[in-house]
Amino acid sequence: MASKFKQALNSGKFVITSEIGPPKGTDLEKMYEHIDLLKDKVDALNVTDHQSSVMRFPSIGGCLAIMERGGKPILQMTCRDRNRIALQADLLLAYNKGVRDILCLTGDAVPVGDNQAAKGVFDLDSVQLLHSIRQLEAGSDLGGNELAGAVELYTGATVTPEAVPLEPQLIKFEKKIEAGAKFFQTQAIYDLDRFAKFMEYARQFPVKILAGIVLLSSARMARFMTANVPGIFVPQELIDELAQAPKGGALKKGIEIAGRMIADLMENSICDGVHIMAINREEVVPDILTAAGISA
Amino acid sequence: MKSITKQKPFDEVKQLIETFNRIYLIGCGTCATMTKTGGIDEVQAMKELLHDEGKLVTGWVVIPTACDEMTAEMIAENEKAVQDAQCIIVMACALGVQRVNSSWQKPVIPALDTLFVGLEEGPGEFFEACDQCGQCILGETAGICPLTACHKGLLNGPCGGTNNGKCEVDPEKDCAFTLIYERLKEQGRLDLMRKYHPPKNYQVMPRPRKTMVLPERGK
Structure with missing residues (x-):
């Protein structure tokens, strides 16, 4: 049976997902709080896989916790830490436990993380991981050996609409579609006109696009991301808007901006939904939804 | 092919030779000379450093290409000084170190770290190729x-x-x-x-890799 997330996307509804970052350690209380706060307010919760190459409680563990608490998980899988044997095995486990939605990523580089001497695996890349899932669905593993029980998964991937240069990024986007990616989560977008242009191009493919919404918590953060994060450009007007917020009010302004963007994307049917990344401020996601005029 | 190396910190070398007092030194006239890590100048500088540490350098040689089979002959030519030593410090890439190691029974100590197989882009600038x-x-x-x-x-x-x-x-x-x-x-x-590139075969030749060049074919 199709997952609720897939059903939601195929229903034409404007879909909202958010993110759960598992903790570093075995104390899961904070993660449980975030899950309980968000599980009924969004269509699915996307669990990060050692995001930024920082070692944490595993993504599959976060997904199991979400299901136990009545939410709907999307399992993020990166290619950084596991070879093809381990990735396939984890996909079997995820399927067996009821996970149906997988986001396939290359994974950040090891040196940006907190175990910097680790070996980066990258036995597969994101396109190959998507193809591997197709093979597991067809009933065999990557060695061509028959499975006793296959998987059936709804797979997605990421795209950076403002990558420079853009064409290699779009070629890879199309390779991911050919490999069976059905939904895409974008890198954070802030310039809606430019995003609308990307969507004109993306609309020719039979895939669902969730715009990446990263909460801006201050003008400083906005400038930092523009200067340092590949493919993220915060327009000057938004930076000014944050800078002009009253003292202590920048976060509130950031929530307002995120809400406004979501409302705009939704009202003008620019894309199929949004993926909200509040990065360590998951507790304000409901405020963002309220600011967008979405009542849960 | 250029084997790109960098010198180990001298303290690390010192630790590796802690128990040895008489040392023979070998440099390499090819890659390590080009990267200025194991040519004549660097071997002489190492000799000075060892002397300052109270070690006796029984002799030294810079072999034209330390990784090839001539190395065994060069060691044989300098047999006396080599036999006098308790260990050999090799200022060549790991290929040179292993070549020396296969030609002599006593301990062989690397003074360099082998970084990658590279090409020279500009003077003194190498990239992994x-x-x-x-x-x-x-x-x-x-x-x-x-x-x-x-x-x-x-x-x-x-x-x-x-x-x-x-x-x-x-x-x-x-x-x-x-x-x-x-x-x-x-x-x-x-x-x-x-074009889609499928997952790479990382076992084209399982490690440790070994090959035999075939005798002349077609005759």
């Missing part, structure tokens, strides 16, 4: 190897960290896929970038 994967894909990637030139060794295109033609891991490094893209575009062969 080949991972020796056993299955060359340069014909489909505009002559640029993504396995070595991309930090993650990806095959199907750039990751999300590609940044104005640079790599997010190091802004000094080029994004391999931007280079490949530009070159293929120039050649009118961008269709190659659209």
Whole structure:
């Protein structure tokens, strides 16, 4: 049976997902709080896989916790830490436990993380991981050996609409579609006109696009991301808007901006939904939804 | 082929030779000379450092190419000084170290760290060019190897960290896929970038790799 997330996307509804970052350690209380706060307010919760190459409680563990608490998980899988044997095995486990939605990523580089001497695996890349899932669905593993029980998964991937240069990024986007990616989560977008242009191009493919919404918590953060994060450009007007917020009010302004963007994307049917990344401020996601005029 | 090396910190070498007082020194006249890590000048400097540590250098030689089979002969020619020593410090890449090791029974100590197999880009500037994967894909990637030139060794295109033609891991490094893209575009062969590369076979020749050059064929 199709997952609720897939059903939601195929229903034409404007879909909202958010993110759960598992903790570093075995104390899961904070993660449980975030899950309980968000599980009924969004269509699915996307669990990060050692995001930024920082070692944490595993993504599959976060997904199991979400299901136990009545939410709907999307399992993020990166290619950084596991070879093809381990990735396939984890996909079997995820399927067996009821996970149906997988986001396939290359994974950040090891040196940006907190175990910097680790070996980066990258036995597969994101396109190959998507193809591997197709093979597991067809009933065999990557060695061509028959499975006793296959998987059936709804797979997605990421795209950076403002990558420079853009064409290699779009070629890879199309390779991911050919490999069976059905939904895409974008890198954070802030310039809606430019995003609308990307969507004109993306609309020719039979895939669902969730715009990446990263909460801006201050003008400083906005400038930092523009200067340092590949493919993220915060327009000057938004930076000014944050800078002009009253003292202590920048976060509130950031929530307002995120809400406004979501409302705009939704009202003008620019894309199929949004993926909200509040990065360590998951507790304000409901405020963002309220600011967008979405009542849960 | 150029084997690119850097000198180990002298303290590390000192620790490795702690129990030895009489030492023979070997440098290499090829790669390690070019990288200024094991040529005549560096071997002489090492000799001074060892002397200052109270060690006796029984002799030294810079072998033209330390990794080839001439090394055994050179060691034999200097047999007396070599026999006087308790160990040999080799200022060559790991290939030179292992060649010496196979020619002599006593302890062999590397003074260099072998970094990569590389090409010289400008004077004194080297870049890693080949991972020796056993299955060359340069014909489909505009002559640029993504396995070595991309930090993650990806095959199907750039990751999300590609940044104005640079790599997010190091802004000094080029994004391999931007280079490949530009070159293929120039050649009118961008269709190659659209081609799916299946997972690589990392067992083309299981490690440790070994081969026998076939005798003349076709006769």
